[in-house]
Amino acid sequence: MSQALADRELAAVIGLEVHVQLETDTKIFCNCSTDAADDEEPNSRTCPVCLGLPGALPVLNEAAVESAVKIGKALDADIPEETTFHRKNYFYPDLPKGFQLTQYDAPICADGELEVRVEGERREIGVRRAHLEEDPGSIQHEGGNIDTADYTLVNYNRAGTPLMEIVTRPDFRSPAETRAFLAKLEEVLEYLGVFDATRDGSLRVDANISLVPADEVGDDGDISEDTLEDANRTEVKNISSHKGAEQALAYEVTRQKNAVKRGREVEQETRHWDESRGVTVSMRSKEAEKDYRYFREADLPPLQVSDWKERIPIPELPDDRRERFRAEYGLSEEAASKLTSRKSVADLYEQLAAEFEPDLAATWVADNLLGELNYRDMVVADITDRLDEIEYVIRLVAEDELTAKNAEEVVLRRMLDEGESPEAIIEEEDLGKASGGEVEQAVAEAIEENPDAVADYESGDDGALNFLVGQVMGKTGGSADPGQVNQLLREELA
């Protein structure tokens, strides 16, 4: 390098390999269910095929390919004429056949992209390729870690779950961008209905990171091939969340910058992200460059997919939906973003916006419902069967029968906490908005019982009116409308 790196400002260059489990009913090469819960009896969801028994043959689950094509469309990627599978050969106990079926030179998706927003800036992240493969089984070390365990148990329930490996270009310039990308990717996958984020291990990320001289990064983030080749690359494995990606890479940026500052070379190596300690650790065993001896799997004939892109529809994606929400419902960008980031939320909003004023529906979904659900670690799916009740509550508010405050803080909260019906809660708490007569009665009483306050008001002390409003509200159990009370008092005392 022409100039000592230690003296130059450095910039991070990051690429990701994201493994996502596809949400199909059955495994990618057999008929076993993918629906293996964590407490499932080990090795109960297996068959000769996913156990790799002698003589068993893989048959491609076309539903997995359809999911992959949907992802390809969402990433604006090229779908090839035909797609094939290769064997990736290596020995590992979780790999029942001694090879993994994956895609090599004909991935189902190539040359895509995904736009993300980071701190108000739009960034286009290139996706080099995305391919299908089978998940291995899972391993459990008993009595220690991989080096010290007494023995290791293998569970093949997961073996054969369809995976999509999405490989980005080295387009990320900061750890925060990777987090935004992963969040956006999950949004899109969820919209496509091909991914379940709540499933354990459904998202796994490896990251490649290099530091390059900052002045060699163009304004648009472009970096020359030469610069990239000069930089030593570190691979970080074992990342399992958006936050983990940002943290692991932030740790790496600091670690590598410190190394360079002290005049040390950053080693080209693989490191393991230890989430509990918040550090990356060098994988001690320096494995030689692995040779996977890829070759084509003859048991799976090439699959013609040239017309699948046209044939398989995908739903409206979050960006399009956000723009439509702004145009159709007149929402602010912030509200539209909040309402479209999850499909379930956006669907709920549209259901309510069909019944009520768009702004009222937006407040209810974005503020009240999401706020109360988040607070309780609940999701929209937990309340979809109570939509009628929620509409009932909103209708009371819209028709001025219930105050917005009581609707959220009393009715909604008790509905979520206790599962009671809104009618019962309103009845029990006596929240039905006070009728005109009751309010007038309370106003008259307040005036009669508080001659001093009346006198103060009449002598020009506006604060005294607030006191009287409070009295009226007290008498009506909070069910009167404060504005209306204020109005009535002024009329009475005029």
Next chain:
Amino acid sequence: MAELNAYITEERIDGADDGPLAGKTVAVKDNISTEGVATTCGSKMLEGYVPPYDATVVERLKDAGATINGKANMDEFGMGTTTETSHFGATLNPVDTDRVPGGSSGGSAAAVAAGEADLALGSDTGGSVRAPAAFCGVVGIKPTYGLVSRYGLVAYANSLEQIGPIAPTVEAAAGLLDVIAGSDPRDATTVDEGDDSNYAAAADGDVDGMTIGVPVELVEGADEGVVETFWDAIDELEDQGAEYVEVSMPSVEKAVAAYYVIAMSEASSNLARFDGTRYGLNAVEAGDYDDLSEAGNWNEAFATAREEGFGPEVKRRILLGTFALSAGYHDRYYGKAQDARAWIKQDFDESLDEADVLASPTMPVPPFELGEGLEDPRTMYLADANTVPVNLADLPAISVPAGEADGLPVGLQFIGPKYGEETIVRAASALE
């Protein structure tokens, strides 16, 4: 007669009460999975392995009313031409018990030739049905790739192999093929051409007007006695109205090399699953340990199981195949072999434009004496020169007895176009 050692496991599996094979006994090669009955592939690695499922062909045999009377001996994982690499000892040739029955489906052919079974199933990766059929004086068919389901066939080289019938007569072999052929949703490479087949009906001996092409390259190198018997058979076919033409297939010179590179490469991967973790010989048994903790880490445990479980020919092929697929050598070996395969296919296409079927000696030599070939694997590999091109081209072929040379059986091989099973059955039946 001496004990032939045709079976590894002699156990009866009864089929349906009636069907086209009712009353028939069938020996099934021991690399075809049978639910509840050991399936060893002739290997110590799978000694005592009992599959929990039936191969598709086994289901079809049972449905057709057949009685499976045992699991036939074979070269370990199909790797051999003599049935001598079996962990369970060699099978003797019933025609001459000092000689090998051919392989790798030697137990299947010997059982049929000796009358120990009415019919048999073998598998043919590079000639493993046809070679033993020729050496034992019976009929064997290697179907078009994809005609018969491989589900349950323990893979040796999965892009090359097919399960095929062995029988005393062409008609019986074709009838057994009718039972096992046809598409199977569990094998994605199967086709529906065999779904409603009646190959047995094609065994009518009517070769009048049929053009028989003889690729000169497949006759030239054969033993004198074999060549003589072959031409006598061709003369006989001409007498029955067939027309004979010479064709040239320069590509077959590369076939043995290409075949072994491809077969060994695929084998190195197909046999990776035998690591002692899930089934078969495990590290504790292999290393004679008290428990797993003595077996070292898992890589060491895998190595112990594989070291002890595989015989020398299997290890040789796994090592060579691993090498052929390795970075830096992949293009030079595996890549080139694929090019040769494409060239061979093209040569066959052109030759089969000129002729209805092609004919050659099945084996260029008479049956080896026991122990003769084990010393020099290359001599053995070259004995496959006439059979492997057919597997590389995915084509159907049949070996039918053509007479004797020095008192030993000589087989004649007919090769047909893709899905041309009826044509090769018809041609072969004319020699009976």
